[in-house]
Amino acid sequence: xTALLVVEQVLNGLQFGCTLFLMAAGLTxxxxxxxxxxxxxxxxxxVGAYLAIALTRWTGSVALGALLALPAxxxxxxxxxxxxxxTLYERDHLDQVLATFGLILFFNEAIALLWxxxxxxxxxxxxxxxxxxxxxxxxxxxxxxxxxxxxLAVAAGLFVLVTRTRLGMLIRAGASNRTMLAALGVDVRRxxxxxxxxxxxxxxxxxxxxxxxxxxQPGMGEQILIQVLVVIVIGGIGSIRGALVGAVVxxxxxxxxxxxxxxxxxxxxxxxxxDSAGPALASMLIYLLMAAILAIRPxxxxxxxxGA
Amino acid sequence: xxxxxxARLLAGACALLALVPPLAGALDQPFYVELxxxxxxxxxxxxxxxxxxGYGGMVSFGHAAYLGVGAYAVGIPAVxxxxxxxxxxxxxxxxxxxxxxxIGAISLRTSGVYFIMITLAxxxxxxxxxxxxxxYGGDDGMRLPRRSVLGGPLDLxxxxxxxxxxxALLALVxxxxxxxxxxxxGLVIRGARSNEPRMRAVGFPTYRYKLVAFVLxxxxxxxxxxxxxxxxxxxxxxxxxxxxxxxxMVMVILGGMGTLVGPVVGAVVLLLxxxxxxxxxxxxxxxxxxxLVLVxxxxxxxxxxxxxxxxxxxG
Numbered sequence: 375x376t377a378l379l380v381v382e383q384v385l386n387g388l389q390f391g392c393t394l395f396l397m398a399a400g401l402t403x404x405x406x407x408x409x410x411x412x413x414x415x416x417x418x419x420x421v422g423a424y425l426a427i428a429l430t431r432w433t434g435s436v437a438l439g440a441l442l443a444l445p446a447x448x449x450x451x452x453x454x455x456x457x458x459x460x461t462l463y464e465r466d467h468l469d470q471v472l473a474t475f476g477l478i479l480f481f482n483e484a485i486a487l488l489w490x491x492x493x494x495x496x497x498x499x500x501x502x503x504x505x506x507x508x509x510x511x512x513x514x515x516x517x518x519x520x521x522x523x524x525x526l527a528v529a530a531g532l533f534v535l536v537t538r539t540r541l542g543m544l545i546r547a548g549a550s551n552r553t554m555l556a557a558l559g560v561d562v563r564r565x566x567x568x569x570x571x572x573x574x575x576x577x578x579x580x581x582x583x584x585x586x587x588x589x590x591q592p593g594m595g596e597q598i599l600i601q602v603l604v605v606i607v608i609g610g611i612g613s614i615r616g617a618l619v620g621a622v623v624x625x626x627x628x629x630x631x632x633x634x635x636x637x638x639x640x641x642x643x644x645x646x647x648x649d650s651a652g653p654a655l656a657s658m659l660i661y662l663l664m665a666a667i668l669a670i671r672p673x674x675x676x677x678x679x680x681g682a
Numbered sequence: 683x684x685x686x687x688x689a690r691l692l693a694g695a696c697a698l699l700a701l702v703p704p705l706a707g708a709l710d711q712p713f714y715v716e717l718x719x720x721x722x723x724x725x726x727x728x729x730x731x732x733x734x735x736g737y738g739g740m741v742s743f744g745h746a747a748y749l750g751v752g753a754y755a756v757g758i759p760a761v762x763x764x765x766x767x768x769x770x771x772x773x774x775x776x777x778x779x780x781x782x783x784x785i786g787a788i789s790l791r792t793s794g795v796y797f798i799m800i801t802l803a804x805x806x807x808x809x810x811x812x813x814x815x816x817x818y819g820g821d822d823g824m825r826l827p828r829r830s831v832l833g834g835p836l837d838l839x840x841x842x843x844x845x846x847x848x849x850a851l852l853a854l855v856x857x858x859x860x861x862x863x864x865x866x867x868g869l870v871i872r873g874a875r876s877n878e879p880r881m882r883a884v885g886f887p888t889y890r891y892k893l894v895a896f897v898l899x900x901x902x903x904x905x906x907x908x909x910x911x912x913x914x915x916x917x918x919x920x921x922x923x924x925x926x927x928x929x930x931m932v933m934v935i936l937g938g939m940g941t942l943v944g945p946v947v948g949a950v951v952l953l954l955x956x957x958x959x960x961x962x963x964x965x966x967x968x969x970x971x972x973x974l975v976l977v978x979x980x981x982x983x984x985x986x987x988x989x990x991x992x993x994x995x996x997g
Binding site: 405411458461462465467468469471472473475476477478479480481482483484486487596600603604607611650653654657658661662664665668669672673674 | 735741743788789791792793794795796798799800802803804806807810811813814815816817924925928931932935939965966967968970971972973974975977978979982
């Protein structure tokens with residue numbers, strides 16, 4: 375019985391890790407290649423979730439809604455890059471933090487104006503609403519399995535994209551020497567816009583997948599954004615491999631901490647002390663982990679120069 | 683900015699702020715005393731952030747943590763019946779300094795974006811700590827039973843007396859910062875911002891200097907937190923929320939970092955703007971957000987930079 379509970383929580387951790395990875399991949403690419411700190415990355419997560427719901431209502435199909443929401447989020451991302459962020463690449467990180475902070479305020483308020491401040495319901499397609507019996511006695515939601523599958527597939531796809539394709543080669547080249555790449559005749563500006571759009575679409579994918587599991591409401595992007603920042607800092611900024619490892623580690627630590635820290639503590643402490651210390655410690659766990667890792671390795675686990 | 687010019691600007695700013703209560707009284711708008719008192723409290727916090735951000739080049743994205751620590755250093759003793767300001771406020775300063783010492787000692791090992799992120803992470807840790815301590819209100823926060831007691835004629839329940847007390851503390855902080863940035867200590871911090879390897883090569887232990895500046899900034903911000911708890915008479919973990927840290931950064935950058943008068947101007951402009959816009963529409967952030975983007979794109983050295991014209995930043 376307890377073993378099954380542990381397996382279930384490990385799967386939950388993996389599922390949360392996959393959501394984090396979809397966010398972290400885009401953020402770490404944009405940072406590693408364009409040297410841009412984009413706090414508004416969480417806004418694309420939110421935009422993706424809302425667009426998927428709106429398009430689902432419009433088309434009447436969850437699958438179609440999700441498929442249309444991805445290119446839509448990509449376009450939103452490219453538009454934001456072209457209007458507000460393009461001139462900030464050469465600037466101080468501080469300017470980037472401030473400008474993208476402004477974008478967060480704008481997006482949260484715009485979404486609240488369009489759809490209201492209350493959380494709205496994101497439907498799960500009926501085919502995925504059930505459970506799968508993974509082990510005897512362990513029934514796991516099909517939808518969460520889908521999230522894990524999508525996360526792992528995207529990880530594999532990104533790995534192929536960065537290491538095996540021409541676009542990936544340009545991305546790696548741009549990360550190591552932008553001026554040289556431009557001198558060789560590559561339109562770096564267009565490359566950057568594309569990479570930014572790709573990152574935004576991945577965040578949108580994370581958002582539309584997370585919609586039915588967590589609450590869809592204005593500001594939903596910031597909560598996960600902070601956790602994603604922890605992920606890429608642990609993994610090493612600019613490294614996709616680091617983002618994957620960091621995402622799974624953070625997903626596991628957070629989920630398992632929330633599930634098991636209180637029972638573990640109650641074995642050592644009095645029940646009341648465990649009741650109050652358990653949740654506190656569980657929500658601080660990933661930040662403690664990050665502080666510990668940075669204290670030992672100030673550049674994260676996989677300090678990378680290129681995109682891979 | 684030359685030292686004397688900066689002194690004049692700071693004195694002028696304090697003199698203008700001193701005029702607010704009589705004007706508000708004359709216009710029969712006591713609300714403005716409350717508003718400007720809040721502005722000055724945030725100005726103290728923003729000036730403390732400017733010391734490390736503008737002068738030291740340490741981009742702390744978790745500065746609101748000390749607002750939270752300072753506020754709870756007033757709230758927790760008050761709940762247990764200890765209401766004297768001379769106990770609460772020094773406690774707020776010392777507690778914030780200790781927290782800053784721990785955060786700084788670890789964070790200053792990193793630099794650049796890693797520093798931004800790790801300071802953010804520490805602030806979030808404290809935020810979640812505040813949320814989960816049910817004894818002191820947890821998520822909902824708690825009411826401050828009574829404003830800090832100073833004794834004598836200094837009764838904080840009188841809005842105008844409280845106002846001038848905050849103004850005096852702001853002036854004191856500005857004076858301290860004004861002296862500090864031109865002192866040897868300040869020059870080392872500024873040197874480390876422009877070229878840390880060179881400062882080390884010359885023989886300065888820059889890590890120690892930066893850590894002292896970080897702790898000092900935390901301590902001053904803790905005082906602002908103690909004042910803020912008295913201002914709102916209600917404290918919640920939201921004092922330490924990361925958007926609050928973002929707002930403090932906005933005040934510094936909006937006003938012009940590395941100028942001392944900049945953070946004060948930034949606090950005045952941002953909070954007045956918030957107040958004005960929120961009176962116009964509930965969705966005021968949809969205007970404030972793009973405004974911030976425009977400031978970054980077009981006013982590169984902040985409002986103080988625009989006012990001072992060609993004066994070099996950080997001077």
